[in-house]
Amino acid sequence: MAEAIVNTELIQPENLVYKRTELLTPNALSYCPGCGHGTAHRIIMEVIEEMGIQSETIGIAPVGCSVLAYDFMNIDMQQAAHGRAPALATAAKRLNPKKYVFTYQGDGDLAAIGTAETIHACNRGENIVIIFINNGIYGMTGGQMAPTTLPGMKSSTSPYGRDVAMMGNPLKITELVAQLPGTLYVTRQAVHTPVAVRKAKKAVRKAFENTKLNKGLSFIEIVSNCNSGWKMTPRKANDWMVENMFPFYPLGDIKVNE
Amino acid sequence: MKGNEAFAEAAIRAGADGYFGYPITPQSEVMEYLMAEKPHERTGMIVLQAESEVAAINMVYGGAATGKRVMTSSSSPGISLKQEGISYLCGAELPCLIMNAVRGGPGLGTIQPSQSDYFQSTKGGGHGDYRLLVLAPASVQEMADFARLGFDLAFKYRNPVLVLSDGAIGQMMEKVYLDPQRPRFTDEEIKQNTPWATTGKTPDRERNIITSLALESAKMEQHNIALQAKYRQMEEEEVRYEKIGCDDAEYAFVAYGTSSRICQKAIQLAREQGIKVGLMRPITLFPFPKKIIAQMTSRVKGILVVEMSAGQMVEDVRLAVEGRVKVEHFGRFGGIIPSPVEVVEALKKQIIGG
Ligand SMILES: Cc1ncc(C[n+]2csc(CCOP(=O)(O)OP(=O)(O)O)c2C)c(N)n1
Ligand code: SF4
Numbered sequence: 001m002a003e004a005i006v007n008t009e010l011i012q013p014e015n016l017v018y019k020r021t022e023l024l025t026p027n028a029l030s031y032c033p034g035c036g037h038g039t040a041h042r043i044i045m046e047v048i049e050e051m052g053i054q055s056e057t058i059g060i061a062p063v064g065c066s067v068l069a070y071d072f073m074n075i076d077m078q079q080a081a082h083g084r085a086p087a088l089a090t091a092a093k094r095l096n097p098k099k100y101v102f103t104y105q106g107d108g109d110l111a112a113i114g115t116a117e118t119i120h121a122c123n124r125g126e127n128i129v130i131i132f133i134n135n136g137i138y139g140m141t142g143g144q145m146a147p148t149t150l151p152g153m154k155s156s157t158s159p160y161g162r163d164v165a166m167m168g169n170p171l172k173i174t175e176l177v178a179q180l181p182g183t184l185y186v187t188r189q190a191v192h193t194p195v196a197v198r199k200a201k202k203a204v205r206k207a208f209e210n211t212k213l214n215k216g217l218s219f220i221e222i223v224s225n226c227n228s229g230w231k232m233t234p235r236k237a238n239d240w241m242v243e244n245m246f247p248f249y250p251l252g253d254i255k256v257n258e
Numbered sequence: 259m260k261g262n263e264a265f266a267e268a269a270i271r272a273g274a275d276g277y278f279g280y281p282i283t284p285q286s287e288v289m290e291y292l293m294a295e296k297p298h299e300r301t302g303m304i305v306l307q308a309e310s311e312v313a314a315i316n317m318v319y320g321g322a323a324t325g326k327r328v329m330t331s332s333s334s335p336g337i338s339l340k341q342e343g344i345s346y347l348c349g350a351e352l353p354c355l356i357m358n359a360v361r362g363g364p365g366l367g368t369i370q371p372s373q374s375d376y377f378q379s380t381k382g383g384g385h386g387d388y389r390l391l392v393l394a395p396a397s398v399q400e401m402a403d404f405a406r407l408g409f410d411l412a413f414k415y416r417n418p419v420l421v422l423s424d425g426a427i428g429q430m431m432e433k434v435y436l437d438p439q440r441p442r443f444t445d446e447e448i449k450q451n452t453p454w455a456t457t458g459k460t461p462d463r464e465r466n467i468i469t470s471l472a473l474e475s476a477k478m479e480q481h482n483i484a485l486q487a488k489y490r491q492m493e494e495e496e497v498r499y500e501k502i503g504c505d506d507a508e509y510a511f512v513a514y515g516t517s518s519r520i521c522q523k524a525i526q527l528a529r530e531q532g533i534k535v536g537l538m539r540p541i542t543l544f545p546f547p548k549k550i551i552a553q554m555t556s557r558v559k560g561i562l563v564v565e566m567s568a569g570q571m572v573e574d575v576r577l578a579v580e581g582r583v584k585v586e587h588f589g590r591f592g593g594i595i596p597s598p599v600e601v602v603e604a605l606k607k608q609i610i611g612g
Contacts, residue, residue: 055458058324070467076456078323079469080316081346087313088320092456094304095276095326096445099458117316120309 023049023074030068034234036224037066039191040133043201044102045073047208057100058092060085062114064106065139065226083114086121089128100211102129107148108138111173115147118173125182125216129207132174132219135226136245143229147171150248155229170248174221178255184216186255190223190246192238203253216257223249261401262287262428264436265331265357265421268402270297272409273440274355275326276304278317280336283369284425285359288331301442311336315343315356322352323468325448325455327409331357333425334375335366337383344418345384348485349470353412355405356390357421359428362566362593370593371425371516376570379422380544387482389489390420391496392543394514398432400541406437411496413451415488422543424566426516426595489545498541499550503529507536509609510554512575513564514540516595521564523598528605535605543571548578555582560609564601565589584609 023045031037048057054075061069062080070077080088085103093101110118110132121128137155138144145155145162148170152161162170178186185207189200200222207218223245227237259267266288269277274297279289289307297303308314314330321328332340337358347354358379362372377383379392391411393404401423408419449457459465472478503525504510511521518539528535538554540547554561560583563572569587576585588604590596 055460057458058456060320067471070465070469074459074465076459076466077468078320078456079350079467079471080319081342084312084316084319084343087308087316088323090306090313091276091278091304091317091319091321091328092324094306095321095328096324096457116309117313120313 021046021049023054025072025074027071029072031065032228034225034227034237035065036135036191036222037133039197040131040222040224041069041072043191043197043204044104044131047201047204048075050205051208053100053208056098057102058096060088060092060101060103062103062105062109063140064109066104066106066133067140069104083109083112084117085109086114086117086126086128086130090121090124090126093126093128100129100208102131102208104131105133106139107132107134107136107146111147111171115173119177119180122177122217122219123180123182125184127211127214128217129211130217130219131204132221133224134221134249135224135229137226137229139226139229143226143231147173150244172249174219174254177219182216183219183255184210184213184257185218187219187253188221188223188249188251190251192225192241221249223251259398259434260287260429260431261395261398261423262359263291264398264402264434265405265423266291267295267436268405269329269355270295270301270303271437271439272406273301273327273442274303274329274409275442276306276321276328278306278308278314278321278328278330279332280308280311280314282333282336284361284371285331285333285357285428287428288357301439303442311339312343315340318354319343319347319350319352322347322354323350323456325452325457327443329355329357331359333359333361334363334372337375337378341378341384344390345386345388346470347418348388348390349386350468351416352418352468353416354418355408355412355421356418357423360422360424362591368593369425371566371595372591372593373424373515373517373566374568374570374591375422376543376565376567379420380546380574388485389492389544390418391415391492392420392422394422394541394543395427396515396518396539397427398430398434401427402434402436415492417488422515424516493545496542497545497547497550499547500539500541502537502539504536504538504554507534507557508559509533509535509605510558510561511535511537511564511601511605512540512551512561512571513537514543514571517564517566520596520598520601524601524605527598528602531602533602533605533610546574546578548574551575551578552580555579558583560584560586562605562609563587564596566595567591
């Protein structure tokens with residue numbers, strides 16, 4: 001390993017511009033380089049740190065690439081069966097009404113196998129935060145078609161591209177949950193540029209603040225990349241996301257109630 | 259009081275924090291009773307009708323993971339749906355109380371009582387090497403008693419406890435003594451009793467993680483070895499059974515739940531005819547009272563296992579007996595409860611005469 005070059009003159013408190021949040025563990029992220037999961041983890045942990053609610057937060061991550069989120073998030077965490085995180089969160093929150101409870105779910109998890117749990121937790125207006133990472137594919141299992149896979153998009157189970165006549169249409173579940181009276185705040189964000197990250201972090205902050213209002217569920221979709229599943233370099237994957245995912249899944253707030 | 263209602267009331271009094279369920283006959287009275295009782299006002303207990311049994315069992319998981327006393331109930335088709343969640347609960351070592359009011363199957367089957375979920379309850383049902391601690395009530399009183407006992411055993415072992423009832427016990431009315439209200443645990447008590455629970459990471463401890471995942475095989479093997487040690491401890495410490503009329507018996511019935519009540523009547527009828535028969539009633543189906551059954555073979559000449567199924571528990575009895583005496587099965591299924599007369603005839607034909 002190359003020896004790190006440390007410029008001790010520069011490392012002074014007054015020069016500090018950025019510090020890794022204590023709420024991320026020192027464990028090396030298991031995500032592919034360039035994957036959006038890591039950035040999404042960071043902004044959530046930064047918000048929890050800034051709000052000073054580490055001891056009041058319960059995180060829930062189900063199956064998917066982020067199944068090991070508890071290795072990286074330095075908070076109490078529950079690992080859920082595939083698709084069931086909103087059910088766990090419902091009970092965790094109802095039985096511990098003063099806690100902040102959030103789920104962190106992929107698109108296969110939230111919009112396919114867990115659709116019922118998602119819709120009903122949203123419709124009941126559980127006072128939780130759902131973070132939904134939409135990368136248009138099943139990352140963990142090796143790049144199969146997801147409910148969010150775009151028309152014509154290739155995956156290992158749609159090798160000639162998603163044929164909507166045969167395989168059905170992509171599901172815009174975020175627009176769907178925005179229709180439900182139980183959701184308070186529904187927004188779609190991204191984390192591919194510094195500007196996007198700042199916006200997404202603001203949305204996460206708002207969602208966690210909403211928990212205090214006790215008025216319903218906050219739902220944040222983060223459109224993200226899966227360069228491994230998409231079989232692209234991280235750079236190419238981000239460009240492809242901007243060109244193809246964003247027109248289909250436009251960024252911005254979908255529902256903002258107070 | 260009905261068995262299902264006694265179970266619900268006893269659960270409130272046992273200090274339950276939450277119930278999560280989905281309606282299905284013949285046990286919908288549990289949630290109906292709880293909703294009508296407003297336990298939220300009585301003790302602060304939460305009752306929620308979930309969108310499915312899948313959601314309900316996962317709510318149980320989420321609640322149990324925070325150290326709360328949580329429960330669900332259902333009947334056979336619904337319990338089938340809960341199997342994935344039950345496997346996860348066992349893997350993550352979470353305590354909870356589950357009640358199955360068994361009805362006849364397979365498939366949608368019938369709403370009439372049955373005992374055909376014995377395999378599912380005692381041998382797995384979901385995936386992986388796990389065991390539930392299974393209590394089999396035979397009266398309304400035991401429905402009440404096992405709600406409290408079930409919670410206590412679940413927390414002793416950090417394992418789900420299943421109360422394996424059936425439509426008959428759930429629906430029948432009997433007098434019942436109910437324990438006084440036990441307070442729910444406070445948040446402080448939960449932090450002390452269940453230091454592993456996800457109650458929010460405080461500076462004085464590492465973060466708590468509830469998971470059933472271990473990607474490294476060596477770790478997963480260690481986890482399995484620890485689980486097996488726990489199940490062996492249950493076999494040492496938790497075997498429960500009842501023997502009726504066994505002291506002078508030449509023959510024995512082995513039966514649990516509703517079948518054991520039919521057998522009690524059958525014992526009377528048989529003894530009137532000069533047949534000395536007794537009853538061995540397993541109360542815990544896991545751990546199974548196999549040593550006691552093995553010991554019985556030094557006295558009795560034959561055993562008739564009476565079950566409302568095509569023959570499931572009989573396999574465990576045969577394993578315990580190891581061929582020393584004759585073991586036969588008599589059962590009615592599809593929701594039919596055998597009559598005591600039928601049972602005595604079966605004893606004569608299959609054991610005494612056969
Ligand atoms: C019941 C069940 N079915 C299937 C799987 C296999 N599986 C694990 S993760 C996954 C999909 C993950 O995709 P997504 O939710 O989009 O998350 P990502 O990995 O892309 O972050 C599947 C199908 C499982 N673990 N459990
Ligand atoms: S497979 Fe895709 S979603 Fe998973 S870590 Fe790699 S890039 Fe990220």
